Amino acid sequence: MAQDDYSPGLRLTVLTMVMVGLVVALVSRLYYLQVLAGDSFESLAVQNTTTQVTSEAPRGRLLTSDGSELVRNRIALAVSVERDRFLDRITGEPLDDPQVQATLERLAALLDQPVDELVESMQSLSRSVFRPVPVAVDVAPEVVFSVQEHPELFPGVVAERLPIREYPQGQTAAHLVGYTGEITEGELADERWLDFDPGDVIGKAGMERVYDQALQGREGVRRIEVNASRTLVGEISNTPPVRGNDVMLTLDLELQQQVEQILAEGIATAREDFVFELNDGTEVPVEATGGAAIVMDPTTGAIRAMASNPTFDPRGLASGSSEYFDYYFDRDDLYGDPGVNRAVGATYPPASVWKVASGLGALRDGLSPNDEVGCPPTLEVGGREFDNWNDEDEGEMDLAAALQRSCDTFFYRLAADQWAQERAQEEEGADVDDIDEVYADAAREFGFGDTVGLDIPGEATGRVPDREWRLDYWFETKDLSIEEGDSINGSCTMANEVLSSGDPNYDLYRDLCDFGHIWRGGDAVNMSIGQGDVLVTPLQVAAAYGAVATRGTVMRPHLGEQILDPSGDVVETIEPETYTTIDAPDEWWDELQQGLEDVVMSEEGTGRVPFDGFPLDEYPIAGKTGTGQAGFDVEEDREQVPYSWFASYAPADDPQYVVVVVIERGGGGSQTSAPIVRRIWEEIFDLRATQIEAGPDDVD
């Protein structure tokens, strides 16, 4: 079979061409990789072999004003593991290697933990792979020695010294100190935490959060060379960590501890012994589910003590135990959430402590300090009767006396008259914005209805109700109201036809369905004595009473005093700030102050009894009781025990401190809160401590 096309030369040429083609392919690819794209591969190579390991900087301390430590760092002995030596980098499961298994078992025996738990704690923490993961903190020194002396038995296990948050004063100021924790994904996305990485520890609440920037140290950065199995082979540079700055608080440590104790004692005593007589005459035990106390310097706004009860132990949170967290923060019982700082984050109806705001409102409305208004047992407004807190006709009185006697009907009268004027304006077609709502505006002058700017998070705004609010609120809740009205009694539109006017719910449904947007006389009257829709925080009350004490200056309350560097030098001083100034003539302040002084220091004052035996001549105290109606207790099927308030400042002639106490379901203002406030004043003025005893429960 002759082959016409066969010639070795031709065949070899074909082979040669194939070979040349292969070489050209290699050369062009190499030219691309090494010459054209060489730079980018070079930088990839650098990324491959160098890495940064950061080491946590100890946080700064939190100090009280005398320099005592509220929070500091403690060095804890810990056993940590290099996760890559134990877990698969991709699946996170323990490596299937007999040596790894043996080490795990030895470590588990040493730490007295099951292997499963050990593996779980390696997996659960989201840390840098170059930072060993702590699997046991606060281990015995013997454990550390075992690990260090037998590296051959524990490959990949290291003994470390970890900085841990420590609270030398225990639970003191737990709500203010706050706590720290690992940054969450949500926080990482926030601009504030731009420079942070997963696993970093940040302030989660309280001062730890607000002053986080100052407290954070500069983390140590170690640039290291690694090989393909990600083990360290050399060090390029090492910047040691720098401890964060200390934050000195305005708190007086001793006073803070005493105030917390007095509040707790007062609540415990009230729960145990106190009884409150409801409007229907039944006597019920005082539940005192919680409370708050504030001691503030009215001239600067510096918080000297702030307590909230129930409280929690920040040490439990520092340990990171979720059981602890669940126990304290995830419960739903009578005593509520101990995580809430009731002094700033909870709102209550202020009741009669509100009367300073109503007093300013009345003066703004044209009442002169000497004008007298009647104080009957009841007052009829718009066809409804509104009662004073007692049954006697106390006759004509001026504003100071109305505060002294906490006369409700005095304020009803003034508020009703003002409301009638406003209503007339409304009926003439005036726009909501043009109606001069003097009482609401006066309350806002004191700082009610908005946060007053304390430097810890979680401040509530409270509520100063007015026409605009009423309309908004009605719109927001209208659908729900109508739905409820329908579900019980048929459609709202049928309300008129179906329900006889004798139905006790008739007014309520008409109100919810049809008239809820109207700011009515009853609303204005209720508001004038701090009931109805008014809500305030204890902090706002403290700021407002500070303004009365200073005759018109509302200071911004603050907890931070100074920022100190690790050597103790002052880096920054937090200057007192004026929140707002109330422009009012001296006679007005005289009148308001006189009224508050008389509450405590005159025989007729509603706060007189709890201060029996107190050296008021030496330490004159001005104050105001408040008994806030809390609504209906559905479970007990009765009226709820009211919120007990007492707000005060002293010395009355040269105010140095404002003291405010509120007790939830605490009964009368002079019954429960006033005795607690008295104890606080005894501490402030270094007087002999008296027993907390119930004041009268039939006085406002």
Added chain:
Amino acid sequence: MSDTYFGSDRTRRIQREQVQSRWMRAYEPIRHLDPILVATALVLTGIGIAMIFSATTTRVGETGAPDLSFVLRQLVAFGVGIVAMIITAVLDYRWIRALAPILYGGSIILLVAVLHPAVGTLVNGSRRWINIGGFSLQPSELAKIAVIVAVAALLHERRGEPTMRTLLACLALAAVPAGLIFLEPDLGSAIVIVWLLFVMFLVGGIPFRWLAGLAVGGIGAVVYAFVGGFIESYQLERLTAFLDQGNVGEAGGALYQLNQSMIAIGSGQLAGQGYRQGTQNAAAFIPENHTDFIFTIVGEEFGFVGSLVILGLFVILIWRGVRIAMMSRDLFGTIVSSAIVGLLGLQVFVNVGMTIGIAPITGIPLPFVSYGGTSLIMWFALVGLLLNIHMRRFS
């Protein structure tokens, strides 16, 4: 006269015989070595040993004396290789042609033996090596030589006019060792044998249209092997990793190896990082950087220039090989030389190509340079064979 005549005649005869014998000596095989071929092979081997030294001793962070065992073992293999080269050069290649059946039979026996667990050592899931007194023999390397010699002998018989029967016989000769190698499994070497067959058919005078048919059939078989599930998934991953380079940064597996390899070679840039200065190899980012991925050392430490030098040396070997194929006095020599050239070109392309992402990742070493005794000895034996064909072109 007669004295003169006889004398002169005698003189002339002596002179003629002297001249003839001088001519004969001039045609003596020993006078027709190919120094360029040998020198190039030696230079490549020397570079290889230097690269193995860099790959096996440059370890960041490791202290203590460098581990010279790899270099020493390669030097021993080099010595054995020189002996093998001398043997394959001295023994007349036509004798080797006669010994083809024995060589072929022996390699088949070894290929069968290596599959037995008692003989073959299991490494990374395949049985490719037989351990003999501290050295490991790779029967598939020997099988390549056996197939070359056997098929070349058969085609030589047909003197460039092969029949369909010859063709089928050649296919059968190649199919047995290729199949056994596929069972190890060593997909790369099996494919190499198919390629060798193709090169020998090309040079041995198989008509182009038959070649085209074989190519189509071969591609069909490969596609069937992939689709039919004859290829293990890890093999498939290695083979196709280079098609999947978009996922740079994905950890683990063949893609990781390829990415790291390309980072190392790319970071060498034009002139390289310097001998033993490459961080990627030193930090052990590239597995197998002394064997299959030895080119990453060249690329990282000597850059584009160094890569060109290595490829240039291989081009010289190819040039000498093609030249020898041209000059061979018989078809057997031509086919054997061409097959050696084809084997060299394919191995260089596949090996270097896999490190730079244009060829599948297979366990094919870089001739003369990669660490590995069997490969080095085999390549010197093949150089000896080329010398053999070259120097006996007159006799």
